[in-house]
Amino acid sequence: MQEELYPLKFKPILKDKIWGGEKLSKYLNKPSKSTQVGESWEISDVDGDTSIVTNGPLKGQSLKTLLENYQSHLMGEKNYQRFGNKFPLLIKFIDAKQDLSIQLHPNDRLAAERHDSFGKTEMWYVMQADEDSNLIVGFNQKVTPEKYLQHLEYKTLTEILNFDKVKKGDTYFIEVGRVHAIGAGVLLAEIQQTSDITYRVYDWDRVDSDGNSRELHNDLAIDAIDFNMKNDFRVTYNKTQNQSxxxxxxxxxxxxxxxxxxxxxxxxxxxxxxxxxxxxxxxxxxxxxxxxxxxxxxxxxxxxxxxxxxxxxxxxxxxxxxx
Structure with a gap:
């Protein structure tokens, strides 16, 4: 006899990052004493990082097990037909104590061909931002692949990128192919397709404690960038009380x-x-x-x-x- 389904809470999966800080524990009560926690994966079906239930009769079961046992009762009929036993969304909180790398994500076609993965369309909701904190989203001018590669080679990429100062409540929609980065001082919620595929194109020339640079993915990135995107990434929304x-x-x-x-x-x-x-x-x-x-x-x-x-x-x- 299966347990009846009910509202489910999951154990956060905490990820230390070279750019992470302490806001996830300080502001959001995540259980960590690390000074470099960059991400809290709230609901995840990424292989190797599957969420575990923390409340009720199903406590201790994984999201993967729930999908196998409850199928459309958990997902909905149309979602189960579309995704099967694969949960389609990954929910995160992100704390950028330092700037994240300048990056982008591939679309569904490239992600499937190259990585057997979904693409990574995502959105950000800013929960807290230090004074003068920025997000990098898109370009500040018309850019061709040739112009982009020239700036990449001379390490002047930031000259053609769009920097937005942000505050609590600011929301951004990040389509696949859009160059972006979360700036130092920003704490945000991220909603995205279930994918951990990121093409890193510039990492501010930083090195880890052993003197090693992180891997860049410029060969993969160049044909994943959409150079024709409009600057329609800022989300405007109403805040009418007590309604969606x-x-x-x-x-x-x-x-x-x-x-x-x-x-x-x-x-x-x-x-x-x-x-x-x-x-x-x-x-x-x-x-x-x-x-x-x-x-x-x-x-x-x-x-x-x-x-x-x-x-x-x-x-x-x-x-x-x-x-």
Missing amino acids: NAMVNCQYFTTNYIKLDSELQKKNNFDSFIIYICVEGQMEIHTSSGKEIIKKGETMLLPASIKTYTINASKAELLEVYV
């Missing part, structure tokens, strides 16, 4: 913003799981199986089989994500 406000809607995921200060009756009409990421305050979710609480820096997966539920809070901000 549209942020990003693409073929890989839909993300809404909810600012909550009371009770909100919800219905799942999407034939999909729904993920809630708490980016401020805390909220309760009530289903037929009981109540769960998620606090700032926590993430919850609501299985597709749960069709009606209530969320409430005296003060909370949430990202609502489904496919």
